[in-house]
Amino acid sequence: MLNFDFYNPTQILFGQGQIAAITPLVPAGARVLMLYGGGSIKRNGVYDEVKAALSGHTVFEFAGIEPNPHFETLMQAVELVKAEKIDFLLAVGGGSVIDGTKFVAAAVQHDGDPWLILEKGGKTITSAMPFGAVLTLPATGSEMNAASVITRAATQQKRAFMHRAVFPKFSVLDPAKTFTLPLRQVGNGVVDAFVHTMEQYMTYPADAPLQDRWAEGILQTLIEQGPRTLAEPENIGVRANIMWCATMALNGIIGVGVPQDWATHMIGHELTALYGLDHAQTLAVVLPGILTVRKDAKRAKLLQYAARVWNITEGGEETRIAQAIERTRGFFEQMGVKTRLSGYNLGQEAIDAVVARLVEHRMVKLGEHRDIDADASRAALQISL
Amino acid sequence: MLNFDFYNPTQILFGQGQIAAITPLVPAGARVLMLYGGGSIKRNGVYDEVKAALSGHTVFEFAGIEPNPHFETLMQAVELVKAEKIDFLLAVGGGSVIDGTKFVAAAVQHDGDPWLILEKGGKTITSAMPFGAVLTLPATGSEMNAASVITRAATQQKRAFMHRAVFPKFSVLDPAKTFTLPLRQVGNGVVDAFVHTMEQYMTYPADAPLQDRWAEGILQTLIEQGPRTLAEPENIGVRANIMWCATMALNGIIGVGVPQDWATHMIGHELTALYGLDHAQTLAVVLPGILTVRKDAKRAKLLQYAARVWNITEGGEETRIAQAIERTRGFFEQMGVKTRLSGYNLGQEAIDAVVARLVEHRMVKLGEHRDIDADASRAALQISL
Structure with missing residues (x-):
């Protein structure tokens, strides 16, 4: 066996009905940005459950994170976070939404060109905003790791980064929320x-x-x-x-x-x-x-x-x-x-x-x-x- | 599968030579208490390696934590932590030393009778001191969990407690350090x-x-x-x-x-x-x-x-x-x-x-x-x- 350094602090809330359990995990009084993709979470009930769980918080939304999430899209979310003085991010979706949220969390606190995060694979990160995730599509593992893959649409570049600052604080895994997946x-x-x-x-x-x-x-x-x-x-x-x-x-x-x-x-x-x-x-x-x-x-x-x-x-x-x-x-x-x-x-x-x-x-x-x-x-x- | 809530933030440093890697993990300037059992760590080199890794810190020692660690013994360590204003604990040993250190970490910050920690299985804990571990005996798993078993010698009561505040911040697992075990x-x-x-x-x-x-x-x-x-x-x-x-x-x-x-x-x-x-x-x-x-x-x-x-x-x-x-x-x-x-x-x-x-x-x-x-x-x- 090779030497190693293992660390994974993400809390996993697993099972039916667990979205409601996030209420105490989002800091009291936080201004929360919910990030998601297309409209599927509105059709399958996840959106409503998340909104209910966050009912004590000021909640903003950023929709439209695409599969193979785009750097260009995510930079709009970074601007929103700064403009609205957001304290906590909540990714609601599959691996693309969570990967994108990791990038936003790191980019908001990054000095210099945010593309460096991807160009240098995460080495220029020193800190990131806290965020949680509600997973709707089991696949990438992004819900419990510190890696992210982002695509720059303009140049068709697909790049990954990793940093221990971008572990989700928590992830909700409710398998019933996957019933309606194609x-x-x-x-x-x-x-x-x-x-x-x-x-x-x-x-x-x-x-x-x-x-x-x-x-x-x-x-x-x-x-x-x-x-x-x-x-x-x-x-x-x-x-x-x-x-x-x-x-x-x-x-x-x-x-x-x-x-x-x-x-x-x-x-x-x-x-x-x-x-x-x-x-x-x-x-x-x-x-x-x-x-x-x-x-x-x-x-x-x-x-x-x-x-x-x-x-x-x-x-x-x-x-x-x-x-x-x-x-x-x-x-x-x-x-x-x-x-x-x-x-x-x-x-x-x-x-x-x-x-x-x-x-x-x-x-x-x-x-x-x-x-x-x-x-x-x-x-x-x-x-x- | 039943619903569950999983969380385990302990960092594991695994492999030969990893004791040296703890240096940056112990907060700078911390007053550190090393807790251990008998003299075996002095015979197998672990003691010297740990002391070297902590050379930039003020280090105190508490020896003599016995197998099936005693409440009575550990309360002496609690007094020492308070008297010397210790900031960080380092357990060096097997499951008994780590279990004992968890109790000390919780008891120092506990309101009221510390035996309640054991009597109530951890429910009266609200916080604990930070601590790390250097494992010398693979067995109990205490190095990566938030459970502890303590014995009250006076009454022969063996009691367990659990609380998420007593996960080790890190644990070093160096298999070469087990060569000399009986x-x-x-x-x-x-x-x-x-x-x-x-x-x-x-x-x-x-x-x-x-x-x-x-x-x-x-x-x-x-x-x-x-x-x-x-x-x-x-x-x-x-x-x-x-x-x-x-x-x-x-x-x-x-x-x-x-x-x-x-x-x-x-x-x-x-x-x-x-x-x-x-x-x-x-x-x-x-x-x-x-x-x-x-x-x-x-x-x-x-x-x-x-x-x-x-x-x-x-x-x-x-x-x-x-x-x-x-x-x-x-x-x-x-x-x-x-x-x-x-x-x-x-x-x-x-x-x-x-x-x-x-x-x-x-x-x-x-x-x-x-x-x-x-x-x-x-x-x-x-x-x-």
């Missing part, structure tokens, strides 16, 4: 959580058996519950399990003391920036290719994954690895997420364009061994043509 | 972590598959690494895995949203209070009896435990359950912890005495169904005579 978003969320887990698990053995077993536990649970949640959208128990898996997949706990990959995410970000694919769609395309291209470097873990997660124990190593990768691809398809570029009407030209951008952004030393160069990225994408 | 303490620690996990896992199905898998992951890892750590005391990888399992077993994460038992602990506490058995020794005696006595109520989980943790899948239900319980007992014995009262020179009289005290302390509605009464406790102990 199935496409539900499927995306399951794939997102699955790939987050794989990025931290599918590397090389690091003598960390508990981290391995916990990652495998998330993967097994997603495989078991994912198809059920598409078939039974209002089964609250299943939705609860999906929601908890997605949070645990990226709150840091399974990634302590182990090497991590993240090449699939870096390549996927370019696909989203260029062609607007959903984040999870890009992951579903890229991961099977990365596993295939890196099967020698990842051999020991791929065999362990085949055996423990997919129960594949017969046949030679190559066969078991190939089957495990095929099962992974099949699971994503089962969740309604296409795994080939052709499924998104993209072809060879997209591969060329993505690889060119990876080179431009110096994303040519990816993966746990920093050896996924442009050729390896190209080869991975080629497999999912 | 094997008895190492074995005790593994059994303690195992039973902590079982208390949160071995109840009834609650549609919480991830929590189940994570608990099973801890149990499997302890079973795999426990005997190795006795055989190879200076294998740092194995010690690291044991240490991480023990912390994860009782930091709250596997227990969210599921029913919990804790009868074994409640009965065990009386054995320690009356006869001075090590905490883990009492758990090793009581758990196999509880599992046997409650095998109908726990049937579904016992069968799952048999299959997933011990790979017992052949035979009828009764056979599989009996085998799983025997394997559990065998594992404790393998860790050097005796599982029968006779191993501690106790007999029928001890059962009578323990049951009398359970009645006296109103511990007659134990377990996840609150139905382990005095007769059931007696029956459980009888099985481990």
Whole structure:
């Protein structure tokens, strides 16, 4: 196991009816800014419940945070926070709204150009405003981590930042609030959580058996519950399990003391920036290719994954690895997420364009061994043509 | 899954050499009280490393916190903290020292009789002093939770309290610092972590598959690494895995949203209070009896435990359950912890005495169904005579 420093102070209020529990967690007398996306929270009752929970506070609203939230949009929220002397932010939505709120929280207290927050990955942050979250879409894990991904629309740049000042103070996870989600978003969320887990698990053995077993536990649970949640959208128990898996997949706990990959995410970000694919769609395309291209470097873990997660124990190593990768691809398809570029009407030209951008952004030393160069990225994408 | 509220803000610094990392975490200019037990930290280098890390601070010391730490001893530390205007506490030791430090942290700021903290289980706490910990013995999980167990020597009362004000600000977990532990303490620690996990896992199905898998992951890892750590005391990888399992077993994460038992602990506490058995020794005696006595109520989980943790899948239900319980007992014995009262020179009289005290302390509605009464406790102990 590698040395590590783990810290995660976000309070999680989990279960039906928990929105009401935020009342005492928002500072008394605070001027609160609610940030959200489109109008879905007004249709599913979340908006009303949140407003009721905040009834003792002065509440402002900032709507319109888009998927892959835009720097340009969020800077408008920063201006509003300053103009209205807001004390506390409340993100109400999915990962995009929470990621965006993290950026606003940091940008308000940032000296100098706020784009530096993204350009420097969070290193220029010294403090951030306090904020909470009400999660409506289990997927990104943003509700219990200190990371955020923001897109600058003008330049199609998608950048991440991390800083311990942007952990949510609390997050409400009410699985009943996910009943009305479009199935496409539900499927995306399951794939997102699955790939987050794989990025931290599918590397090389690091003598960390508990981290391995916990990652495998998330993967097994997603495989078991994912198809059920598409078939039974209002089964609250299943939705609860999906929601908890997605949070645990990226709150840091399974990634302590182990090497991590993240090449699939870096390549996927370019696909989203260029062609607007959903984040999870890009992951579903890229991961099977990365596993295939890196099967020698990842051999020991791929065999362990085949055996423990997919129960594949017969046949030679190559066969078991190939089957495990095929099962992974099949699971994503089962969740309604296409795994080939052709499924998104993209072809060879997209591969060329993505690889060119990876080179431009110096994303040519990816993966746990920093050896996924442009050729390896190209080869991975080629497999999912 | 049941509704829950999870919160755990303790920062974990894990790995060799991490004691040095506490320097910036102790507030500048703080008057620090180091609390520890016997002299072992002076023999294994921990004391010197901690003193070096605190070299910029004014450091006071309070030594002599005993196993099953005494209220009477800790009240002397409370006086010292007040007399010397201490700002920050640093626990250096195992669970007893950390539990004791939690009590001191709360008692210093407590209005009225400090025994109320224990009498009321923490409900009278409103705040506590900040403190950190340097862990030298993986076992109790106290390094990353907000619970503490204290014994009043004068009355042989062993009482627990919990409060979110007593999470350690940080804990250092350096597995190399456990190399010199007596094997008895190492074995005790593994059994303690195992039973902590079982208390949160071995109840009834609650549609919480991830929590189940994570608990099973801890149990499997302890079973795999426990005997190795006795055989190879200076294998740092194995010690690291044991240490991480023990912390994860009782930091709250596997227990969210599921029913919990804790009868074994409640009965065990009386054995320690009356006869001075090590905490883990009492758990090793009581758990196999509880599992046997409650095998109908726990049937579904016992069968799952048999299959997933011990790979017992052949035979009828009764056979599989009996085998799983025997394997559990065998594992404790393998860790050097005796599982029968006779191993501690106790007999029928001890059962009578323990049951009398359970009645006296109103511990007659134990377990996840609150139905382990005095007769059931007696029956459980009888099985481990």
